[in-house]
Amino acid sequence: MSEPVPLTRLLDDAGLLSLEHRLHVEELLGSHRWQADMEEGRLEFIGAEQTFVCTKFHLLGTADSESWLWAWANPWGFPKSLIAVARMVREFGFRYGVAELCAAEMPVALGRAKPEPHQVAELLADAAKVISGHWSSYCGVTDGTCVAFLVEHPAFELPPPSASVLARVLAHGINALPLIDHRRATQSYLSRRGLVTAFLEDQRLLEFNGSGVAGTIEFDDDGCVANLDVGVVMDRIELPTATKAQSANSL
Known part of the structure; x- marks a missing residue:
């Protein structure tokens, strides 16, 4: 065995x-x-x-x-x-x-x-x-x-992850589910949803990002979730060349 x-x-x-x-x-x-x-x-x-x-x-x-x-x-x-x-x-x-x-x-x-x-x-x-x-x-x-x-x-089948759904699932699940190890549960969930995860500060913080979403989860001394922050990542938008030239000439 x-x-x-x-x-x-x-x-x-x-x-x-x-x-x-x-x-x-x-x-x-x-x-x-x-x-x-x-x-x-x-x-x-x-x-x-x-x-x-x-x-x-x-x-x-x-x-x-x-x-x-x-x-x-x-x-x-x-x-x-x-x-x-x-x-x-x-x-x-x-x-x-x-x-x-x-x-x-x-x-x-x-x-x-x-x-x-x-x-x-x-x-x-x-x-x-x-x-x-x-x-x-x-x-x-x-x-x-x-x-x-x-x-x-x-x-x-689930649609791609979104900030609103991740926040809803994490906030509701942490309070409602009989989870024992919050670090394991949250990291498992986020990685299975295709996000990149990393523990920082001696596992006090869990950072995650991917699919236009990024955030952090903070854990207390007992390893329970103390704070949750989930947001949308805005990609840098490049202006077309002609628009850039017009903007430069207007300065």
Whole structure:
């Protein structure tokens, strides 16, 4: 077995990018209903204005008020292609000692914590995203059971990063997500969005830039985000030669 990887590290790596994908998909779908045909390999999101049909999707597992069950352990049985990613996650769990990823079934309640089934499903889906590289997920509820999928559709792909979206995701995610290592989580997110990142001042500052965006994140003594600054980079605009000459003559 390789060096163990704690589940919290995967969740830190996934949290912010997963949040941006989730917000993007929610905005696209709006009010909708969903239906899936596991045998035919068809997952539909039916809204008032448009319908999205996914013919590439991956069943991860199901959660109810009692437990989470990985798709590869479901006694109903599913096509191998449908649960291939879930099996990939299991293999990762065995290789890196992540018990939550290779235990067939787990109780939803953890000590005194009693999360909702969809919260458990979303966290395990986030871990699966880092492992599989599929970043769009959907957790739908049917008959009191939350079903977790990773979904593929051209419309679900993220647009290029913008200052407003980065600021929104960073500010909301840092406060709302159960992140353990803020430095790792923010650097992972920004680099996965294609930005160049660099820690400065003994990792007290994280600078980033790219795609017309630049900014800094400041961390406090406990490694938590203390300040966030995201802005737009304005490229230097060169005047046409004729305009330059006219400007010079007017001086």
